[in-house]
Amino acid sequence: MATLLQPALRTASAAEVQPVIRVEDVHKYYDLGETKVHALRGVNLEIAPGEFVAIMGASGSGKSTFMNLLGCLDTPSSGHYYLEGVDVAQLGKKELASIRNRKLGFVFQGFNLLARTTALENVELPTLYARLPKEERLERAKRALEMVGLGERMEHFPSQLSGGQQQRVAIARALVNRPSILLADEPTGNLDSRTSVEIMQIFQDLNDQGLTVVLVTHEADIAHYARRSIVFRDGKIRRDEPVMNRPEAAEVLRTLPTLED
Amino acid sequence: MDFTSILRIALRALARNKMRSILTMLGIIIGVGAVIATVGVGQGAQQQVQNNIASMGTNLVFVSAGSVNRGGLRLGGGATKTLTYDDMKAIVQESPAVASAAPGSSASAQVVFDNNNWYTRVNGTEPQYFDIRSWPMASGTSFTGDDVRTAADVAVLGETVRQNLFGSADPAGQTIRIGNLPFQVVGVLAAKGQSGMGADQDDAIYVPITTLQKKITGQPWLQYIVVSAVSQQASYAAQEQITALLRDRHRIRPGQDDDFQVRNLADVAQLADQSSRIMTLLLASIASVSLIVGGIGIMNIMLVSVTERTREIGIRVAIGAQEADVLKQFLSEAVVMSVIGGAIGILVGAGSSLGISHLLHWPISISPLAVVAAAVFSTMVGIFFGYYPARKAAQLDPIEALRFE
Ligand SMILES: Nc1ncnc2c1ncn2[C@@H]1O[C@H](COP(=O)(O)OP(=O)(O)O)[C@@H](O)[C@H]1O
Ligand SMILES: [Mg+2]
Numbered sequence: 001m002a003t004l005l006q007p008a009l010r011t012a013s014a015a016e017v018q019p020v021i022r023v024e025d026v027h028k029y030y031d032l033g034e035t036k037v038h039a040l041r042g043v044n045l046e047i048a049p050g051e052f053v054a055i056m057g058a059s060g061s062g063k064s065t066f067m068n069l070l071g072c073l074d075t076p077s078s079g080h081y082y083l084e085g086v087d088v089a090q091l092g093k094k095e096l097a098s099i100r101n102r103k104l105g106f107v108f109q110g111f112n113l114l115a116r117t118t119a120l121e122n123v124e125l126p127t128l129y130a131r132l133p134k135e136e137r138l139e140r141a142k143r144a145l146e147m148v149g150l151g152e153r154m155e156h157f158p159s160q161l162s163g164g165q166q167q168r169v170a171i172a173r174a175l176v177n178r179p180s181i182l183l184a185d186e187p188t189g190n191l192d193s194r195t196s197v198e199i200m201q202i203f204q205d206l207n208d209q210g211l212t213v214v215l216v217t218h219e220a221d222i223a224h225y226a227r228r229s230i231v232f233r234d235g236k237i238r239r240d241e242p243v244m245n246r247p248e249a250a251e252v253l254r255t256l257p258t259l260e261d
Numbered sequence: 262m263d264f265t266s267i268l269r270i271a272l273r274a275l276a277r278n279k280m281r282s283i284l285t286m287l288g289i290i291i292g293v294g295a296v297i298a299t300v301g302v303g304q305g306a307q308q309q310v311q312n313n314i315a316s317m318g319t320n321l322v323f324v325s326a327g328s329v330n331r332g333g334l335r336l337g338g339g340a341t342k343t344l345t346y347d348d349m350k351a352i353v354q355e356s357p358a359v360a361s362a363a364p365g366s367s368a369s370a371q372v373v374f375d376n377n378n379w380y381t382r383v384n385g386t387e388p389q390y391f392d393i394r395s396w397p398m399a400s401g402t403s404f405t406g407d408d409v410r411t412a413a414d415v416a417v418l419g420e421t422v423r424q425n426l427f428g429s430a431d432p433a434g435q436t437i438r439i440g441n442l443p444f445q446v447v448g449v450l451a452a453k454g455q456s457g458m459g460a461d462q463d464d465a466i467y468v469p470i471t472t473l474q475k476k477i478t479g480q481p482w483l484q485y486i487v488v489s490a491v492s493q494q495a496s497y498a499a500q501e502q503i504t505a506l507l508r509d510r511h512r513i514r515p516g517q518d519d520d521f522q523v524r525n526l527a528d529v530a531q532l533a534d535q536s537s538r539i540m541t542l543l544l545a546s547i548a549s550v551s552l553i554v555g556g557i558g559i560m561n562i563m564l565v566s567v568t569e570r571t572r573e574i575g576i577r578v579a580i581g582a583q584e585a586d587v588l589k590q591f592l593s594e595a596v597v598m599s600v601i602g603g604a605i606g607i608l609v610g611a612g613s614s615l616g617i618s619h620l621l622h623w624p625i626s627i628s629p630l631a632v633v634a635a636a637v638f639s640t641m642v643g644i645f646f647g648y649y650p651a652r653k654a655a656q657l658d659p660i661e662a663l664r665f666e
Binding site for chain 1: 263266277572573575576577578579580581582583584586659660663
């Protein structure tokens with residue numbers, strides 16, 4: 001897999017460096033008129049550069065809510081979120097958009113590719129919003145697609161790609177602006193088990209190159225591919241521990257039967 | 262984002278819903294087309310009116326009997342018995358700005374040849390009338406000064422009358438009846454078409470003034486006098502001299518109203534010009550209402566489109582689109598539609614005004630001002646009606662947008 005990441009990130013060691021993500025006593029309410037949903041009830045968390053964190057928990061435990069906060073798509077009702085030491089609450093809309101564009105890469109369960117838009121154009125989109133020159137946009141989008149193994153499918157539309165391929169396009173899109181954090185909310189939720197492991201292999205490779213990865217999943221065997229696992233229940237962190245006996249996705253793939261493609 | 266990327270994305274989005282985009286543009290096409298066509302046709306009509314008036318001779322001055330208005334009522338030409346043949350002679354002799362003049366009086370009458378009947382206006386005048394109006398004969402000759410002196414029963418036909426009485430037959434030397442009197446046709450006038458006011462000038466018969474007065478109306482006074490000034494500039498002087506002369510001859514005291522009316526053809530032209538200009542303006546403003554309706558159509562479709570593409574907007578915002586990027590994207594779709602619609606509308610409007618002018622034999626007139634105004638206006642319609650939907654798109658909450666099914 002080709003290297004796409006900044007050299008600085010590759011040398012980051014987890015211990016004494018300042019955390020890339022620091023969350024302090026974050027609450028989130030959804031105001032539904034008569035009732036209030038208390039989706040996050042005091043979350044505290046630090047994530048160091050280069051970590052690979054899996055967030056687990058039952059449906060409705062607040063995982064997606066938390067990811068949306070980390071992804072700067074939403075703001076906490078109370079508490080603080082420091083991204084690379086900066087309190088996100090202090091930032092304006094423009095700066096948040098720019099952070100989403102350059103610092104963060106987001107991968108969704110439902111892929112969220114633009115329909116009737118080629119893989120290459122989908123991947124190019126964030127570079128357009130980063131206002132990169134045309135040649136560099138194309139160059140980067142092509143490299144990102146090659147990196148996820150889709151060099152041959154650049155001109156395909158999402159409807160012409162399998163679920164796993166669509167998710168790779170989404171990953172390429174998340175990586176094209178060379179972010180320092182990759183956020184993925186149930187990226188394998190719509191995929192079969194072999195394809196899920198293939199996606200985890202990509203994540204492990206990226207993480208080995210120094211990229212910080214935060215992954216939401218409700219499948220324990222997917223969470224195993226991370227280095228650290230966190231469990232949410234009722235809007236709070238109930239468990240936070242390193243992953244023991246972490247498998248290498250590449251190894252696992254060799255043992256799995258190849259179905260098609 | 263750079264301009265070409267924005268344009269490309271907008272065109273692509275519009276191409277995805279071709280039928281809808283075309284129908285939406287149709288509103289603008291019709292609006293702009295209607296503005297261009299009405300202004301074009303209106304100006305053509307205006308030009309035509311001016312040409313007609315010019316063809317009557319621009320140094321003409323009309324004197325008609327009867328005051329302009331008396332107690333708010335305008336009296337018809339025949340209502341006053343004060344304008345006389347001697348007035349005409351005095352005008353020619355005593356007004357230095359006047360070159361020549363011809364007397365006139367008229368009556369409506371049934372005209373018969375063979376089995377053909379035609380109801381028309383019979384005018385009595387003198388031969389110089391046709392010179393003053395610069396109105397040549399198509400065939401035959403005018404009646405003569407002798408005919409006037411002897412009150413001869415001779416007639417000159419207008420083209421419309423000739424057509425209706427004779428069809429393809431040769432009228433030269435034939436005898437027609439006006440009322441019960443037989444008249445010999447001596448000439449046919451060249452076709453002159455409509456007057457500045459839209460009346461058919463060819464629907465008339467001309468006979469010697471004396472014949473009309475003695476044998477048809479039995480009235481010795483004149484209804485009008487047609488005067489030609491020595492030059493176009495002199496026509497205003499002629500107008501003043503005639504007014505002074507006639508007031509003196511008719512013994513009208515200062516402060517009293519004239520019992521006649523002197524009109525300069527330049528004034529008539531101006532009046533006609535003004536009224537057709539107002540008409541054009543009125544039509545154009547009605548047409549521009551349809552442009553606004555077209556704009557509302559754009560707004561409507563853009564609102565639908567923003568709702569349909571809520572998820573797309575959510576994705577774009579999630580990967581780092583600024584509010585301004587989304588705003589520009591949707592605004593540019595609206596503006597592209599209105600600009601393309603405006604361009605097509607200009608072509609359609611110009612084409613149809615060419616067609617209409619051609620059909621009516623009017624001068625072709627496509628106003629560059631109207632084209633520029635329509636282009637600017639349609640662009641502004643796009644910006645104005647596209648802004649609200651685009652702002653709505655730009656301000657969508659990304660989380661809500663991403664949850665949208
Ligand atoms: N936009 C929202 N409006 C109202 N309630 C919401 C919204 N998003 C999530 N919730 C509620 O917040 C809680 C946590 O949801 P979520 O973070 O999506 O959980 P998870 O991703 O772990 O399944 C749930 O009770 C859910 O119904
Ligand atoms: Mg969820």
